[in-house]
Amino acid sequence: MLGLTAARAAFSHPPAIHTAKRYEWRMASAVPGSLPGAGTNAVYLAKIIETMSGGRIVIRFFGQDQLSPAFETLNLVAEGKAEIGYGSPYYWRKKHEAFSFCTNIPFGLNAHEFITWLQFGGGELLDELYAKYNLKPFPAGNTGSQMGGWYNREIASVRDYKGLKIRMPGLGGDILARAGAEIVNLPSNRILHALQSGKIDAAEWVAPCDDLRLELYKAASFYYWPGWHEPGALADCFVNKDAYASLPGDLQEIIRQASFAAYNHMWSEYSAKNGIALVELVVRHQMKMKRFPDRVLMDMARLSRDVMTEIANRNPLSKKIYDSYTAFGRKAIAWTQISEEAFSLARFLIFSYL
Amino acid sequence: MLGLTAARAAFSHPPAIHTAKRYEWRMASAVPGSLPGAGTNAVYLAKIIETMSGGRIVIRFFGQDQLSPAFETLNLVAEGKAEIGYGSPYYWRKKHEAFSFCTNIPFGLNAHEFITWLQFGGGELLDELYAKYNLKPFPAGNTGSQMGGWYNREIASVRDYKGLKIRMPGLGGDILARAGAEIVNLPSNRILHALQSGKIDAAEWVAPCDDLRLELYKAASFYYWPGWHEPGALADCFVNKDAYASLPGDLQEIIRQASFAAYNHMWSEYSAKNGIALVELVVRHQMKMKRFPDRVLMDMARLSRDVMTEIANRNPLSKKIYDSYTAFGRKAIAWTQISEEAFSLARFLIFSYL
Structure with missing residues (x-):
């Protein structure tokens, strides 16, 4: 019986034989690859994409100023002079002010609430903003809470x-x-x-x-x-839409999930080192x-x-992003108050036993 | 010149031609796949592994009681009756009490601090514990902070x-x-x-x-x-070591990074829905x-x-894990206090403008 089952499985899923197309991509980063945190995370992201793809995507990394000045990185990838870019949305605020709202907002969402909004609230708005420049964005890192x-x-x-x-x-x-x-x-x-x-x-x-x-x-x-x-400032990567569309589905998913993994990796690395x-x-x-x-x-x-409020009211897309962010944020913050925040305070009420 | 560069690139990286071996794996989950949160996350994890692998790993999902009772899932995968398992470490505390310390600890680390410890502090201790049962573990989900x-x-x-x-x-x-x-x-x-x-x-x-x-x-x-x-209770997956060793490096990395992505996905989904x-x-x-x-x-x-302290002192490996957790935790909590916690409180000092 077992033999028959195995044969059926083999029949329904014939072994894949294919000539794997190789993609040689350039990553243009707005920060140097040697910069601990944001920079090393870009290199890490390129590396895990390459490893997961079994070498079918080979990414050559170019740091700040190697292909273009930092603030020109978005244009460079938009024009296809590099297939993938890396930076932080607020670097492009001179192109479109709505990018300001996509890195972090003073007194706004923390690193966890922000990625939650992007995944289950407003991610498609980030897509809409980057699509104006023929790009597909992916959240790919966070510094976590910063100092004053x-x-x-x-x-x-x-x-x-x-x-x-x-x-x-x-x-x-x-x-x-x-x-x-x-x-x-x-x-x-x-x-x-x-x-x-x-x-x-x-x-x-x-x-x-x-x-x-x-x-x-x-x-x-x-x-x-x-x-x-x-x-908690967002780092992200953005892929030229034509380059992204040329990939098979498995490599598209590898880029997407690698970015989420890198988001967490950078945030955790910061927290570990900050302690x-x-x-x-x-x-x-x-x-x-x-x-x-x-x-x-x-x-x-x-x-x-x-x-x-002033920034939001200057432009319809800024307003749309800000309204999504604040509507989601009100519920997120209420939940944080009675969960993470209350727990954190309880843990240190008179002593932490750790 | 460009033609020559392209030719050199092709020479140094000849296109990969290979007969992709297909892995038909069973995932034994200690929770039903229909359970929102922990259960749906197991199905999500299986799906993104399959998608990223381009169908080279096909995972058949078996929920609680389909292959074994929930608390027997660890044994089942250890014996190779399923290649990959999914659950929460504290389910196995009757086999080894140290598993208790690997899900969450009362008044201990929150979901972010915990994954930070696993990635940059004590992850190799989780490996050591699961290795006793011929398994390789990966953190793969978290509920986030729970209610009282x-x-x-x-x-x-x-x-x-x-x-x-x-x-x-x-x-x-x-x-x-x-x-x-x-x-x-x-x-x-x-x-x-x-x-x-x-x-x-x-x-x-x-x-x-x-x-x-x-x-x-x-x-x-x-x-x-x-x-x-x-x-913040950890969900994890654990792979039979022999099954894991049989995979090529790209598929091993896919499992590793898919787990990190699923960790964040489950935690964010919980937070979004809890709000x-x-x-x-x-x-x-x-x-x-x-x-x-x-x-x-x-x-x-x-x-x-x-x-x-009593639990830790009953067994050398429990003690080793607890000591790593607390030493890391002291620094992590000090940082959380002046960053995430202080920010969260400042945000709500008199009002949140969101």
Whole structure:
């Protein structure tokens, strides 16, 4: 009987014999492949796609400035000069402001809520936005919650931001500018010196593991938390639509699932390294950690709401994405409050037994 | 020139021509495939493995009791009667108590911290445990944070657990038993009637989306939070080592990455559905939500520490896993406090603008 069953199975599924077509792709990354976190994750993503495909997709990696300047990466892939790109949606905000809403929103969704929205709420809106540029996007990484930044002045009220020179890109910078800060743009390798020389009074980079590497503790008095402006920045990859359409279904699915796996991998790597770096900053470098006062956070939340609403109202697609995000977010946040947040607080009520 | 480059590329990577071997695998799941969440996720995992493999692995799914009783699934795969299994590590705690520590620990790590530990801290210990049964495990799903349960009596102090008849499996049940509760084991489809008839005073199942489907709101006065006993239960798949070794490298990587993708997929699906179900329970069914009082949570944390330490000390491998978990956990929790938790609280300081 067993023999007969096996024969039937073989009949219904004849062994596949095929000449596997090989795809030689270029990945254009807006960040260098050597950058720990976002950069190494791009290389990891390329590698697992190649491994899962059994070498049928071979991806040559090109980091920032190798094929184009960072902010031109989207165009490059749109035009088919590379088949796959990697970056963060807010890099393309000058092309379309709606990209701002697709990385993270101040006081908005955390890394888990955000990927939940993309998978079960608004993912098709990200598709709609990238489709304007002949691209198919996939969420592919997240920094997780970031820190509030390095300060050489104490922040007791929102008025302390008036005239404060601070490195803070993106939507967070827009909000601090509204509060009266002077936003200074600087690449990562110039932050330390700018703090030391007094060219800036404060700077935000990412989180303990990155900030430790840049040695920012050498030049600042306070390390502020929480990072209300970046609750978890998305990294994504985007594939030229024609290149994607040329793939068989198995390779399309490999790219899709590899991206989800890389999303989690990058977020977990950040969390693991941040836990270690935090101890080093506090114990070894005696860094003074400070929480933003409640009043400052409350004022920043009000400014965030105003600025986000203004951006949303400037364009129909921005509005559509923002409305989806907020409608989903209201339910997600209510659930987070009585689950993750309440658990986290209960765990530390008087002690953690770990 | 371009022609020559293309010719060189073709030379260095000759097109692969191969007769793809087909693997017909059985997946033995300890839960029914129709069970939303854990069960549908097993079917999803089987499907994405099959799709990514281009049909080279065809997985026939067998739900709970189809090949063996639920708690025998581990043996079945160990013996090669199915190539891949699916369940939750604590199902196998009667075989080895260390499995208890690999699903979740009361007041321990949340869903994100737990996968971070498995990827960057203690994953090789899960390998060591399953290797005793000739299996290779992969984390493949998580419920996310659970609820505290349905109660027909108010819980004002730990003394209220004395004699309380409650359905609560696993480590949570061990701890409530220590507090004097009477633990009653019941399958999901009998919980509602047991609450209605007074056979039990309280019951824990999973989270709003599952609890709503079981209509538990019809038979209980209070819906308690947070679920300190289950901060996020792991689902995993485990592959017979000989079957795994017989696969080429690309299919091995497909199984590995599909599992990580499924981990996130299940967790996000739960969160998305819980947000919707919570509104329905509160608005439509007027369910009374209650937070466990601080004193109860503090007493439960102390009991948890005692019970976990006792279990850890009974066996060297349990101790090794617990020590890895707690050492990693101390750093992870410190980071969570000033990042995810602090952000979550800041977001709701006076209002959420979403």
